[in-house]
Amino acid sequence: MSTKPTPANDQADEPTRRDFLYLTAAAFGVVGAGSVAWPLIDQMNPAADTLALSTTEVDLSPIEEGQAITVMWRGKPVFIRHRTAKEIEEAKADDSADLRDPQTDAERVKEGHEKWLVMVGICTHLGCVPLGQKDTDVKGEYDGWFCPCHGSHYDSSGRIRKGPAPTNLAVPEYTFLNETTIKIG
């Protein structure tokens, strides 16, 4: 360094070739470190075999009116409810009520299949499984589902009506393969 010529005063604050080399070397190092770090982080995301289990077919024919079943999809419970006329009516009547996550009942079912309500059975608050699938369960104040963990009430369309949960019970992607079979996912 002692052999380095003293720069003239007017050049003292100018960036030098050395500054440029420092910056490019540092930037190169950051990109390199990032590209090594990413695989270490991404390995935590779902693996290929976990992703492969992502669809489920369900036969609806044995479910009587007023009954509900719970099936597993991607390790989560899915509620499938054969709704009674009364429940559908209640759900439609509340379309214009004061809803936290406004959605009409029609948006939550498939057209022509209003009696089938298909939802991921996981409370949108902190992930518990709400009660209400069995006849003997507590169904909450809106004749739907009730989460015992922190007291969220869902109506007969699975919409959040009371309690800490921020959104309605999620409706997964599903299609009717025929009148009595659906494919979830």
Add this chain to the structure above:
Amino acid sequence: MGSGNREKFDNPVVEWVDSRLPVFTLMQKEYGVFPTPKNFNYFWNFGAIAMVMLVTMIVTGIALAMHYVPHAAMAFDSVERIMRDVNHGWLLRYLHANGASFFFIAVYIHIFRGMYYGSYKNPRELLWILGVVIFLLMMATAFMGYVLPWGQMSFWGATVITNLFSAIPLVGDSIVTLLWGGFSVDNPTLNRFFALHYLLPFVIFAVVFLHVWALHVTGSNNPLGIEPKGKQDTLPFHPYYTIKDTFGLLVFLLLYVGYAFFAPNDLGHPDNYIPADPLVTPAHIVPEWYFLPFYAILRAITFDIAIPFTDIVLISAKLGGVLAMFGSIALLFALPFLDKHPVRSAVFRPWFKIAFLALAVVTFILGVCGGKPAEGLWVPLAQICTLYYYAFFLVIIPFLNKKEPVAKLPPSIHEAVLSKNKQG
């Protein structure tokens, strides 16, 4: 840690090692003759006790890991096998499970001591902050450890706590999927929790080393909160405090093994002896007792925070609860910078003393609320207590900074101790 002006040891083996790596000189300096204020009370035992509990947890934990199987289909049964078939397995597991509780008891008393006597104040801010880091690491480690037996409370506790991260706007759901390694808490989650539960105690050990290092730079605080002025104010650490620490430690260990032998499941939850079932949520999910105050704060935020007279929600109830819970620990980090009052010890701060003891009671009540279902009077009670918790740090302490009279402190530890003896 350099050798500096090293005194020779008589033992030739010790001298041979010490002249090449001065570990004996170091121990002599830091734990032999180390000048320590002479007026410690028994609250000053709990740092050493916590250290012994950390070592106990690591030793019993490594033994348990030799028999435990971190797989969703086998974890529960492998824990039962440890209890029934592995030689002394019941002892190791009960010491480990109750050890977590007693580690937290020691650390909570240690934190209480630090706050009451103002040990977080200049020049010990970094020492305090390292302590809060240890506390956070302990919470993460304890949470992941509780998941490993893969009982109902393990599974649903893991579900609720990992779902806290879904409250983060935009990236929350991606973070939760990343934590789970799937679409729900499942085998990949259990696997990584085991890996991290094994790793984190060693990270804690490293931070404890920094914590103790920082302590030995500033020296200990003491009940009077005034710095030692000379030799008449201190005692050599050995034998005075090695003996006092050992006595307190033995009393503490008696309580600990008393629990482990005679009431090993009293601090746990019976639902965790039911294998994990993703389709059935227990009627009442509660975390371990040492998380209950924070759990109560989480559940106390039951309302959205919106722009007044509009429907625009700034912070949903869910995000609000999560922020309030993490904020309650963030306040501990900020404490040394919030409290600017020149007097350290609550002994000479009557106003602070009342406010702080009220905080301790409020935190206890929060713990009770956290163990109850979130309904009825428990909700407003938890909300009032949460309000006081925040007000203590953000309103009362700044108020006391300006208004609490600065008491006349004793001229030295030595004189304070002597005059106390004369009165008694």
